[in-house]
Amino acid sequence: MAMSVIDFLFGRPLRSSEESTERLGPAAGIPVFGLDALGSAAYGPEAALTLLISLGALSIIYIVPITISIVVLLGIVYLSYRQTIEAYPQGGGSYTVAGQNLGVFAGLLAATALMIDYVLTAAVGISAGVGALVSAVPKLHPHILGLCLAILVVITLVNLRGSRETGFVFMIPTYLFLASLGGTIVLGIGKALLAGGHPTPIETPPPLPSATAAVGLWVLLKAFASGCTAMTGVEAVSNGVAAFKEPVVHSARRTLTTIIACLALLLLGIAYLCRAYHIGAVEPGPGYQSVLSQLTAAVVGRNVFYYVTIGCVLLVLAFSANTAFADFPRLCRLIAEDGYLPIPLAERGRRLVYTWGITVLALLCGALLILFGGVTDRLIPLFAVGAFLAFTLSQAGMVGHWLRNNGSRMHIFLNALGALATAGTVIIVTVTKFLAGAWITTLLIPIIMLMMFSIRRHYDELQAQIAQPGHLDLAKVRPPIVVMPMMAWNRVSRAGLQFAFNLSSEIYVVHVSTAKDDASPEKEKDEFVRYWRGTVEEEVRKSGLQVPQLKVLKSPYRAVIMPIVDYALELEAKHPGRQIAVIVPELVEKHWYHNFLHNQRARWLKTALLLRGNRRIVIVDVPWYIDKI
């Protein structure tokens, strides 16, 4: 029953051999690896316009050249990544490319930057999606954080089912998004051209505020830096090449080209329409309207088409987080396989997905959403530093790759250009956004890298300790000394003692007396000790076996665990070279909640023995199952 609920939520378990059926063609690849890049068209222009609010009406003049610069940068990065796909058909994420060509440090730096970026991609995608929803349905304004978290849960569950089904789930909204937003833009441009560049909006957007600052380089750079968030997610395809259908390079390149072309057209179209329709950003808070909501309402009015478009924006933005869920776990696996992240991150779960990676991402993303209240604007400044740092290291690595593998001059030139352009962007983004949040990213990167190196050192030292086991010591094979704690004589302790006889003839039965020092220990002795001396010892003697030694320990502080551990350690010290087996008879209840009814001495004893023991002390758990209660 419990299993079938799990199957329903997560799908049936998949065999390792079913892996190849989980590969993607371009049609399914665009939703899986392109949602992030495409979805960012919805928050990139908005982020740039938000920085320009202080310029008033001039903001819609400057958005056009800023967008053009971003699209040029996008083109350079596109050409670079085409070459990466070609050179690394087995998957050439920044971690691999930088690591193989520039060394471990550069690889881990790129990986760290990218990991931070994926977490932010997920958080920003979800929060911007909810922002679109709130623009359409202002009543939902107080529930922003709750909506964000609900969407996060859905995405997490879908991803735990596995990547092929993920592709299908996200296909319809992605193509509907391209069709509806693309349609709006085409229609808007047509209307604008017919009206000589000055179309009449069907729903007039809120008036642009009056300027409060003069145009300056600083504000334009900040707007450019914010707008660059539109480019995050571009590396997803090259990172995930291995997930594509044969011929891998061809499928991946077609997917990348389609994604970048759509993204560039969307960005340019939005910028042009903002200028034509006089649409600027609106400060967050009550009355907030996203740029895309204003734009759609201006072009088509608030009719069914508006709601379909905004619905698709919501879905695509929210699910653009899915790119992070597809790529973050794959990245973690690569790093974990190299020993720089915990090994459970490299293990695939029952549905062939990296369960732990997905879970870690979901938790980090949830924490971020809660911390920043689900407001996109507060998350944007942390963003983009990571993505562009990874771009830079990846392109620089590609330059190294071509130099060593006799690449053509064109190859080298394109990747070097990409590296320089993105390096410049990293500097612009870090400097202009430092105080607004980029400092957090700048601080996290060295902390995470330190953690990674110390994890690797731990594994190395561990490996050195457990490797080269040498020979078995078979000359000294000898039954262990058995320590058998016994509080009372019943079927549970009898089962333990019975097993003790199977193990060894040297048995020490330990009874802990918790009575007051003076009065009752005699009574307690009467109960257990008398029965032991009278009946049990007699029985053993008659059978010809060696009679176990009874040791009564007093415990004035009522602790029963530590005296037993101490006694085992004492015996171990007295018998060098021998192994001590401590038998822990354990009552196993049928239902977990019945555990509250017992004092869990067996569990505490096992834990204490593990913590305070040593390699010669072995714990033998003899379970005693209750029939049915």
Next chain:
Amino acid sequence: MAMSVIDFLFGRPLRSSEESTERLGPAAGIPVFGLDALGSAAYGPEAALTLLISLGALSIIYIVPITISIVVLLGIVYLSYRQTIEAYPQGGGSYTVAGQNLGVFAGLLAATALMIDYVLTAAVGISAGVGALVSAVPKLHPHILGLCLAILVVITLVNLRGSRETGFVFMIPTYLFLASLGGTIVLGIGKALLAGGHPTPIETPPPLPSATAAVGLWVLLKAFASGCTAMTGVEAVSNGVAAFKEPVVHSARRTLTTIIACLALLLLGIAYLCRAYHIGAVEPGPGYQSVLSQLTAAVVGRNVFYYVTIGCVLLVLAFSANTAFADFPRLCRLIAEDGYLPIPLAERGRRLVYTWGITVLALLCGALLILFGGVTDRLIPLFAVGAFLAFTLSQAGMVGHWLRNNGSRMHIFLNALGALATAGTVIIVTVTKFLAGAWITTLLIPIIMLMMFSIRRHYDELQAQIAQPGHLDLAKVRPPIVVMPMMAWNRVSRAGLQFAFNLSSEIYVVHVSTAKDDASPEKEKDEFVRYWRGTVEEEVRKSGLQVPQLKVLKSPYRAVIMPIVDYALELEAKHPGRQIAVIVPELVEKHWYHNFLHNQRARWLKTALLLRGNRRIVIVDVPWYIDKI
């Protein structure tokens, strides 16, 4: 280091023989067992006046007869409990008295009522204390719940240290409270008498609202029922007689007499002054002022004395919760010793206090405070039902006691009177408060009792199953069959195998292959299986010992735990009468957080074996400690 922090917070561990030094005289007994009763003077009159708000100016007329009825009832209950202390010098709580004289059902009913009551006592005490604080410092109004929880934490820590020190901690505020509030009342009465019953307040209390309802029996009964909360906590002394110094009965009676006399005088004094100074209750919310705050400000003004008095009210109210912390765990212990509550509740911790009882009470009280936002008025209606039900059952039990033990007519009469009076009150409280919250209590009582009976049944059946172990089966002593899972050959698995040879000569080494069905298993076989066949088997053969059988299990779903468990079950089925020892080699890290670096297979395997195994499958945990990383 960790130990010394614990010692600092909770005090050094105490020997069982130190118990007698933990007993109380009347001077320390009043704070420990009387804080609840005395503190309720601060919320009882207020609760009654709150119900009378709708009567406007008439409320202060009717508060006097209502208070007199409550004090008469208090007198009857006092006389009853004096007799209980006499008859049960070893501690005569309602559970004991009702259980011994009216049967198990009545005893558990009384106990359940009392347990609910203790939780409410703690919650109401704390919330009313914070109410007093907020009256004096209105700025703190938004932090009511936070303050409540902080006080709860302090009380819990103090109680985990043990009861004698608890007495000392609460002594000063208790006596300061009696002195300052008593002083205010005496001064106020003096002023009122001098002014012919119409004194001039120094700070004029808020005007009484105009009447919105006519005087009726229903509203007076409701006010009476709410005012009865002032009587909760009166049974604490008789319940805890055993904690007093010798002569026990004398000490306990003197303590009870003092508590009741002080309480009666406070209640009458407050009622008189409310009437003389025209002080009514104020609705909760901003601008809230507690009755005691108005009263003190009216009599002495808002000077240092006012703040001292309110400070003492806060401390006493908040710490009146302490009565619950002293008595709830003791009650739980009695019930647990009879098998109706989980046995851990009957065990004393390192400081001779019932750690689990205190913890459970703290959690329930915290939940209640969070649920009701720390507002006293919302908690009051749940209250009092439990206390008066316990009173009734206890007095009725005493009647039975005297009948069977030849008590005097006076004895029988007083307890019967007490039973009737309190039974009447139970009916009034339940009926008048049913919709406002008493239904919750009425519903909880049968649920908790059902739980208690099913716990007892569980213990009984368990006892029946494990008792009478019969004879050891010593004819069949024979080494177990050993199952040894091995993923790789290293020092950890070598240590496990080494121990396996100590146990038995029948060893099955199980290797789980998680590779894809077709390709890589051969490679995997190469790595481990080849080494095993080539080196290890050879080594064992040379030593003359029996070579362990190697079994390779394939796991297409990448699960490594279940195949091992299934194999152990299979072996067990094949060898009836034999015991199977599954050896689980376990890497023990020095730091707990290092556990995240490993996939915890050993732990999962142990859990799965315990859950799916049976009595013939024994788990042998061979720890391998890492030296120092």
